[in-house]
Amino acid sequence: MSLAPSNAIPNRLIGADRNNQRGGGSYQGELIVFASPLSAERREYLQRFLAWKWFGEGTSPQHPFCSLAALELVHGGTLTLTGTMPYACSSIKVEGAATMNGVLTLEEGGMLDFAVNDTNDVACLTVNGTFALPSSGTLKVQVGAGFAGATGSFPLITATELVGNVTGWIRDFEKEADVGVRVHVSDNTLLLDVLPSGMIIILR
Numbered sequence: 001m002s003l004a005p006s007n008a009i010p011n012r013l014i015g016a017d018r019n020n021q022r023g024g025g026s027y028q029g030e031l032i033v034f035a036s037p038l039s040a041e042r043r044e045y046l047q048r049f050l051a052w053k054w055f056g057e058g059t060s061p062q063h064p065f066c067s068l069a070a071l072e073l074v075h076g077g078t079l080t081l082t083g084t085m086p087y088a089c090s091s092i093k094v095e096g097a098a099t100m101n102g103v104l105t106l107e108e109g110g111m112l113d114f115a116v117n118d119t120n121d122v123a124c125l126t127v128n129g130t131f132a133l134p135s136s137g138t139l140k141v142q143v144g145a146g147f148a149g150a151t152g153s154f155p156l157i158t159a160t161e162l163v164g165n166v167t168g169w170i171r172d173f174e175k176e177a178d179v180g181v182r183v184h185v186s187d188n189t190l191l192l193d194v195l196p197s198g199m200i201i202i203l204r
Helices: 041-054
Strands: 066-068 071-074 077-080 087-095 098-118 126-131 137-146 150-165 169-176 179-186 189-196
Touching: 041 098, 071 098, 098 150, 137 179, 169 179
Parallel strands: 066 087, 071 087, 077 098, 087 098, 098 126, 098 137, 126 150, 137 169
Antiparallel strands: 150 189, 179 189
16 A cells, blocks of 8 residues: 555554544554655655565566755765766755756755855855756745845856756745845756845836
8 A cells, every 4th residue: 555645644643543543453564654755756666666575566676766865965065976877866955055966856846945145155056967857846045134135146056957947846935134036047057036125116
């Protein structure tokens, strides 16, 4: 059985009856719980693997990629991905300027998390290689007080090849400065646009 609930389920409720009162009397060969939803690719792989492991159905499946559940890159850090198997991850957090070498795919529904303190301290990830964005995900940007009064475009990701965009993503902006922000992809770069806050009236 494979279950992907849309809300949180306490582990004490697994195996209980519909009134959440009694449990037990069942036999479970293996129980795997994940803290976040799996992508369709990871879920399919796991289902095929368990069918082979427990019931001998098919052959042992080959993992389609090397999965990195979450990455956190700090200022001055460098991550190098090697080997022939492609890499994928569900979450990337960047604090300060960091570098990644290789090819990486952000899984469907994944998260990008950036902390930008001021115009001289922007969390920019430089990718020497290919970085692929999914069609849906969450972009979280924490804009520090140092951006007060600032305007312009600041790179969040610069890649040799940036595939996809963030058009259909959920945006989560936390602002300590009274500015307007938006994001867009241009020339293999994910840009944070900082705009004046308030209403602009153009007179002709």
